[in-house]
Structure formats: C-alpha cells, structure tokens
Amino acid sequence: MSVTSLSTATDDASPRSGLIGLAPMEGVIDALTRALLTESGGFDWSVTEFVRVTDARLPPRVFQRLCPELDHGSQTPAGTPVHLQLLGSQPDTLGENARVAAALGAPVVDMNFGCPAKTVNRHDGGAALLQSPERVYRAVKGVHEALKGTGIPVTAKLRLGFEDKTLALECARAAEDGGAQRLVVHARTRREGYRPPAHWAWVGRIRERADVPVVVNGDIWTLEDYWRAREVSGCRDVMLGRAALADPWLARRIRHWQHTGERLPATRWEDRSAFLIGYAERIDPCLPSKVVVSLLKQWLNIMRQHDSEAGEHFQRLRRITVLEDFMMALREDISVPD
Ligand SMILES: Cc1cc2nc3c(=O)[nH]c(=O)nc-3n(C[C@H](O)[C@H](O)[C@H](O)COP(=O)(O)O)c2cc1C
Structure with missing residues (x-):
C-alpha cells in the first residue's frame, strides 16, 4: 500500500x-x-x-x-x-x-x-x-x-x-x-x-x-x-x-x-550512525569496550536486516574489534557542524 x-x-x-x-x-x-x-x-x-x-x-x-x-x-x-x-x-x-x-x-x-x-x-x-x-x-x-x-x-x-x-x-x-x-x-x-x-x-x-x-x-x-x-x-x-x-x-x-498525513523521509545512514555513537557513549562508562563493540554490532545487525544502506556499512564495520576504531568509522559518516 x-x-x-x-x-x-x-x-x-x-x-x-x-x-x-x-x-x-x-x-x-x-x-x-x-x-x-x-x-x-x-x-x-x-x-x-x-x-x-x-x-x-x-x-x-x-x-x-x-x-x-x-x-x-x-x-x-x-x-x-x-x-x-x-x-x-x-x-x-x-x-x-x-x-x-x-x-x-x-x-x-x-x-x-x-x-x-x-x-x-x-x-x-x-x-x-x-x-x-x-x-x-x-x-x-x-x-x-x-x-x-x-x-x-x-x-x-x-x-x-x-x-x-x-x-x-x-x-x-x-x-x-x-x-x-x-x-x-x-x-x-x-x-x-x-x-x-x-x-x-x-x-x-x-x-x-x-x-x-x-x-x-x-x-x-x-x-x-x-x-x-x-x-x-x-x-x-x-x-x-x-x-x-x-x-x-x-x-x-x-x-x-x-x-x-505526511510521510517523513527514510532514516538516513548518517542519523543511524549518530544514534549508534550516542548509544555507545552512554554505555561505554558502564561496560568493557569489547562488550560495547559487540552491542554496537548487534544493533547494526538488526538495522541492516531492514535497510540496505545499513547493510553496506555493516559489511564495512563488522571486522573492527577496537571501540575507538569503530567510533571513528561511525564518526566519518556524520558531518559535525563547526
Ligand atoms: C530478544 C527479545 C526479548 C523479548 N522479551 C520480552 C519480554 O521480556 N516480555 C515480553 O512480553 N515480550 C518479550 N518479547 C516479545 C516482544 O515484546 C514482541 O512481542 C515481539 O518481538 C514481537 O513484536 P515485534 O515484531 O515488533 O518485535 C521479546 C522479544 C525479543 C525478540
């Protein structure tokens, strides 16, 4: 429909x-x-x-x-x-x-x-x-x-x-x-x-x-x-x-x-990326960084099942095991205002 x-x-x-x-x-x-x-x-x-x-x-x-x-x-x-x-x-x-x-x-x-x-x-x-x-x-x-x-x-x-x-x-x-x-x-x-x-x-x-x-x-x-x-x-x-x-x-x-009655545009990868960064920043102080990486991948895995763009990024990010690298890769995708 x-x-x-x-x-x-x-x-x-x-x-x-x-x-x-x-x-x-x-x-x-x-x-x-x-x-x-x-x-x-x-x-x-x-x-x-x-x-x-x-x-x-x-x-x-x-x-x-x-x-x-x-x-x-x-x-x-x-x-x-x-x-x-x-x-x-x-x-x-x-x-x-x-x-x-x-x-x-x-x-x-x-x-x-x-x-x-x-x-x-x-x-x-x-x-x-x-x-x-x-x-x-x-x-x-x-x-x-x-x-x-x-x-x-x-x-x-x-x-x-x-x-x-x-x-x-x-x-x-x-x-x-x-x-x-x-x-x-x-x-x-x-x-x-x-x-x-x-x-x-x-x-x-x-x-x-x-x-x-x-x-x-x-x-x-x-x-x-x-x-x-x-x-x-x-x-x-x-x-x-x-x-x-x-x-x-x-x-x-x-x-x-x-x-x-209006349809908002589909969620962009940049927004997903910013969302995942926000999530990681909140859980990071509470959990070992390896766990944070695996939780980020778990979340991204759910996203990719219903969004092809997230799927492409999942392929790019899935081999990263160090939290700092993962965050850097996510940050690459969002434009930070001056
Ligand atoms: C990992 C997982 C954990 C769940 N835990 C609960 C729970 O604690 N209590 C509950 O009533 N339903 C639980 N559910 C069922 C969900 O609340 C929901 O009914 C189900 O996922 C179907 O809705 P959805 O297709 O929108 O995901 C769980 C589902 C999943 C996938």
Missing part, C-alpha cells in the same frame, strides 16, 4: 490517531535503551523486561534493577511512562510481587503470557500458561485483586497460543475476566516463534470480542506495516518491538504521519 493512499484527514481525532507502545525485550531493551528510544518521541508507553516471579516475594532491588525508572517517577527521562512486567504463574506470589511493584511506584503492572523460552516455559511461565485459560484467568486475577484500591491497572501481553491458536480467544477472554484492562497481542503462537507472517487478523478476532482495548503487535517494521496491521486487526493501538531497534525513528515517523 502506498502512503499516499493512507493520507486522509489531518486533525487529531482523525482515524489515523492511535497509541504506540515500546515492547518489552528481555536482554535488549533496558532502561538506558528505553531512554534513548523514547527520546526521539512517538512512544506513549514502554514496558520493562520481565521480572520473573517464582515462589517468593522479591526484594525491591530486583524491581529497581530492571526498572531504575521507579526512582524517577516511573518515566523515561523524556517522560514516557514505564510499565512493570511480571512473569509467573502462581496467583498469590504474583499478587504479592505486584504489591511490591505498586509500593515502589509502578504505574501499571503488565503480565507476560508470551515468553517462548524453554527454561521459562518448563517452569510454568510465559506462553506456557496459554495452554490453560483458567490459569491465565487466575494469574491475572491474583494481580488484579492484589492491586485493588491502589488505582494501578493490570494489563496482559499474550501470544495467540502455545502450539496452535485453538485457545486464542479463550485466553484473551480469561485475561480480561481476570481483570486485565488492556491486552497486547503478539500475533503468533509460541510455536511460530518470530517467523513471519504475523497473524494480525487473529488479533482482530480477539478485538471484536473484547471489552477492553486490544493492541496489535508483531512485524510492524514500517509506516505501511503500521497501517496494514491496524486495518487488518481493526486495532487503533500498536506495540513496536524489534522495529524500534531497526529504525529508532519509526515511532516518530508514525506519529508525524498521524498528525500531518
């Missing part, structure tokens, strides 16, 4: 408006990355990596480590709210830990019913619960009950199922009946992993039956994908995960289009 055919009205109440969430990504999107990604604007909320709850009440430092923003009003420096995600299955301990999160200042507690990791699933967490709507219901209810009186809502992030989609609608209903006030649906089963396509139409089926807002997530890489995911699912709101890394300006590009 061409963007021209997307352009219609220009006011805020236009059919184009809708919320954009920054997805939780364990091991990838930490507080520093959230700060960087929300700086360029466009995100309405973000979610922490999951706090794994087993059979105990966790000490506050566990929450604060994964969500340092708790000490700063639970917002990124740019003011984007940070929701705290819990992963677990036991209603009582989930509830207890939700209370800790609430006491520490979490504005929203999100629950993870999507993690496909074998170790997590073996221990009865993440997507494993999608095999039993009753357990989804009880887990959400445990948190919902625990948060009663705090005014802090619980939300749920689900996949379409574990092995297949047979229970997709029931699990979504169960989360809602348990008290979830918003559902984010990654449009794949656990079995489908991250393989395209994302089944946005299934998210639409969930949305049609839901009484709470449903957010579509999965494989939204471009402005065109954004609109198609919305059209196919009928959802107004979306969540971006890997694409926020592949193109850190995608949320801003979508927001600009929502407000004006």
Whole structure:
C-alpha cells in the first residue's frame, strides 16, 4: 500500500490517531535503551523486561534493577511512562510481587503470557500458561485483586497460543475476566516463534470480542506495516518491538504521519550512525569496550536486516574489534557542524 493512499484527514481525532507502545525485550531493551528510544518521541508507553516471579516475594532491588525508572517517577527521562512486567504463574506470589511493584511506584503492572523460552516455559511461565485459560484467568486475577484500591491497572501481553491458536480467544477472554484492562497481542503462537507472517487478523478476532482495548503487535517494521496491521486487526493501538531497534525513528515517523498525513523521509545512514555513537557513549562508562563493540554490532545487525544502506556499512564495520576504531568509522559518516 502506498502512503499516499493512507493520507486522509489531518486533525487529531482523525482515524489515523492511535497509541504506540515500546515492547518489552528481555536482554535488549533496558532502561538506558528505553531512554534513548523514547527520546526521539512517538512512544506513549514502554514496558520493562520481565521480572520473573517464582515462589517468593522479591526484594525491591530486583524491581529497581530492571526498572531504575521507579526512582524517577516511573518515566523515561523524556517522560514516557514505564510499565512493570511480571512473569509467573502462581496467583498469590504474583499478587504479592505486584504489591511490591505498586509500593515502589509502578504505574501499571503488565503480565507476560508470551515468553517462548524453554527454561521459562518448563517452569510454568510465559506462553506456557496459554495452554490453560483458567490459569491465565487466575494469574491475572491474583494481580488484579492484589492491586485493588491502589488505582494501578493490570494489563496482559499474550501470544495467540502455545502450539496452535485453538485457545486464542479463550485466553484473551480469561485475561480480561481476570481483570486485565488492556491486552497486547503478539500475533503468533509460541510455536511460530518470530517467523513471519504475523497473524494480525487473529488479533482482530480477539478485538471484536473484547471489552477492553486490544493492541496489535508483531512485524510492524514500517509506516505501511503500521497501517496494514491496524486495518487488518481493526486495532487503533500498536506495540513496536524489534522495529524500534531497526529504525529508532519509526515511532516518530508514525506519529508525524498521524498528525500531518505526511510521510517523513527514510532514516538516513548518517542519523543511524549518530544514534549508534550516542548509544555507545552512554554505555561505554558502564561496560568493557569489547562488550560495547559487540552491542554496537548487534544493533547494526538488526538495522541492516531492514535497510540496505545499513547493510553496506555493516559489511564495512563488522571486522573492527577496537571501540575507538569503530567510533571513528561511525564518526566519518556524520558531518559535525563547526
Ligand atoms: C530478544 C527479545 C526479548 C523479548 N522479551 C520480552 C519480554 O521480556 N516480555 C515480553 O512480553 N515480550 C518479550 N518479547 C516479545 C516482544 O515484546 C514482541 O512481542 C515481539 O518481538 C514481537 O513484536 P515485534 O515484531 O515488533 O518485535 C521479546 C522479544 C525479543 C525478540
């Protein structure tokens, strides 16, 4: 679909408006990355990596480590709210830990019913619960009950199922009946992993039956994908995960289009390069320089999968192992104003 055919009205109440969430990504999107990604604007909320709850009440430092923003009003420096995600299955301990999160200042507690990791699933967490709507219901209810009186809502992030989609609608209903006030649906089963396509139409089926807002997530890489995911699912709101890394300006590009109907030009390599330099400068004091180089390459690797120019630069930069050389090579590409 061409963007021209997307352009219609220009006011805020236009059919184009809708919320954009920054997805939780364990091991990838930490507080520093959230700060960087929300700086360029466009995100309405973000979610922490999951706090794994087993059979105990966790000490506050566990929450604060994964969500340092708790000490700063639970917002990124740019003011984007940070929701705290819990992963677990036991209603009582989930509830207890939700209370800790609430006491520490979490504005929203999100629950993870999507993690496909074998170790997590073996221990009865993440997507494993999608095999039993009753357990989804009880887990959400445990948190919902625990948060009663705090005014802090619980939300749920689900996949379409574990092995297949047979229970997709029931699990979504169960989360809602348990008290979830918003559902984010990654449009794949656990079995489908991250393989395209994302089944946005299934998210639409969930949305049609839901009484709470449903957010579509999965494989939204471009402005065109954004609109198609919305059209196919009928959802107004979306969540971006890997694409926020592949193109850190995608949320801003979508927001600009929502407000004006105009399409911003594609992200230039110079901007990506400047972004990576900013990232490196922030993590450099905290990590060994070898790790910084490998994180830069990891990020560039994600960018190159969706941008041919980044691909060419990846080939040029991939053999560099010394941080100073890597930074110098990145700096070559950006013009520094006098
Ligand atoms: C490396 C990685 C880590 C993730 N960690 C989490 C997590 O902690 N909690 C969660 O709910 N989803 C997690 N997800 C799933 C994403 O939030 C998102 O649902 C998924 O990547 C699909 O969206 P996308 O196509 O926009 O990336 C993770 C995904 C990836 C690739």
